[in-house]
Amino acid sequence: MLGVDKSIMKTLVSTPKSGQKGQRTPYRDDMRTTEHRLLAPGESNRQFYVKIMNAFVQVLDDMMPSDTNSVHLMKWLEELYTRVAGAGMYGKKSPFETRPSLIWDYWLWDSNMSPFLLNFFPKYTAPEAFEARERLVDVLKGCIADTHDDDEGDQVNVISRKRRDISTKHSLSGDYLGRSELELLNGLLSNTVPAVFWMLAHTLAGSFFGSIKEEVGRSVQAEGNRLQFDIGQVRAQCPTLVATYQESLRLYASSARAYKVVQDFELMDGCLLKKGSLVYVPTETIHRNPKNWGPDVLEFKPERWMKSEYDHHPGSYAPFGVGSSICPGRHFVFDMILGSLVVLLYSLDIELPPGTAVGVPKTRLKVMSGVRLPVHDLDVVLKRKTLGEYNSERAKWAF
Template sequence: MYRDFESNLSLLLVDTLPWLTCRKAWKGREQLVQAFIQFYQADGHLSASSLAYSRWKAQQEAGASLEDIARLEILTGIGILSNTVPSCFWLLFDILSRPELLSAIQDEIHQNALSIDSTGTHTLDLADIRGKCPTLLSSFQETLRTRSNSGQVRVIYQDTLLNDRWLLKAGSTLLIPAPSINKNNSTWGSDAGDFDSQRFTKIAHQTHKKSKASGFLSFGLSPHICAGRHFATGEILALVALLLVRYDIRPIQGSWTEPKTNAKAVAASLPPAAEKFMVTAVERPEYKGLEWRTTVTPGKGTYGLIIG
């Protein structure tokens, strides 16, 4: 249902007889609206997260109807899912399809972020993933760099001549495509088109980070930067770390053949796969029957992310 809705957002935005022009997506949206209405009528928001309750409270106090609140909450779903899900998928794909990188990240997590108590309980510390797993974090940013298809928009306030060649007229709109900037050789070097899991680890120790930051648009471009980038990074890396450590994951088709992407998912900065990518996930023998937990020890709460 959500996939149909997401893949037809452009038609829904046109809003021309959507029950005819994109019936499946329209029905999916209406089903989501009714589900949210039932959720609020059952007082589900009173025992939900602070985010869910605060959004309901602000809209309700502003005079929004229950149906309007339900429709607005669908947009929250787009924000939560449209980028985090494909980002998680492509990070897993980029790691699992490279055996040496997979082994290195597994070792990194084992040594730096995993503890075992006297009862055998395995605890993964998300703060240690943030601060002590540089290869995993670098790989995540490299996945974003090589796969982002977002575009940044700016309005030109005065005539501007770039490089003595291109005149940007006042009042015009400038579209800055992330793929072109993220893979620019003058910023990233001759291997800009390649996936380098250590690229951002190297940058962290360089003195000229600023030039790299201006060439990385996956989180947006200042002053319009993804406000939830640290939260999203945390949930993505936590899930990826657990999957990589606990399970042997292999493609059913026998090889990691990159799937086609869904170009219709206009809300996604990283286009999701157009079709299901089937894998087998088998729990590793040494972990069978063991209890797993996650924790977050106090820390600075942010990741060493590069932003434009």
């Protein structure tokens, strides 16, 4: 997928010591430990969140219409969140600001994963996506190599710096650093954008948009044009928004995990899992099982997360995986999506064009995607909000 050199792969997959076959390599163990520590709820997570949210406000202000504008929602979100990720990761040195064509290089590569995963000569079977990936790698390795503050204290984020330090410790090349950064960028964008798309699509088509607007309005403290909110309070006091996030991942998450059975184990229903066998767990199988969620399992119903009668077993919801392979960025992504939508919905009126039939696009599956994609984009109308003293054009957000 990333085009890592064979000599580097030896470091990535080499067994650490005799008698420890199947354990993580020293590099992967160091990387996993560091990522889980930095992305767990805590100070480093908070710093990265603040950096991303400040970037979100700046990029959104740049992309907001001066009056009213019609956009393709998915395309607009791709540009928005890619620019935000670049600014949040690299500050003013973001390559997506100096070379905007790299935004679409990323999404070209992201949408053509099959030949890369199969390693089926992608240079020849997907030449445009291959060249796009290599352009990204070349630029990103330069970004991560230059980690010094500028005159204004602008700095590459702590997660990229710590990942770079681990790669350097294990004598990995500068080229690999660029590919590793692309992996991190992919983790920030590939599933986030479609998840936000589905949240907004269902919000526009659903009967709960008013509730979300009220929750967002209550969560933001405004003093003139100075605005702020606490993300912890958003989690606690915006139940409809949180439920829309959870329901979007329940209905559209499409990842899968494979687990090796380390000893014979009998399940409660009598099924015996033999030592050495592999257990393949597609997320959609458990998320769309009527035994777990009831006969309305295929309906988008945020209220199932807000009523006691919809209580479900924790094992029936696993959009980020489970066990040792669980996604380390799940807490950060949750806060990033909620926080960005609070700013977005507070700053913009988002509507379907007049005369448009209310509905949500059907889905299609993309290889290596953790969230299903729509079969077609959705046209929406954006307009800056002006409410009393508040004008989104003059707003100053603090996080």
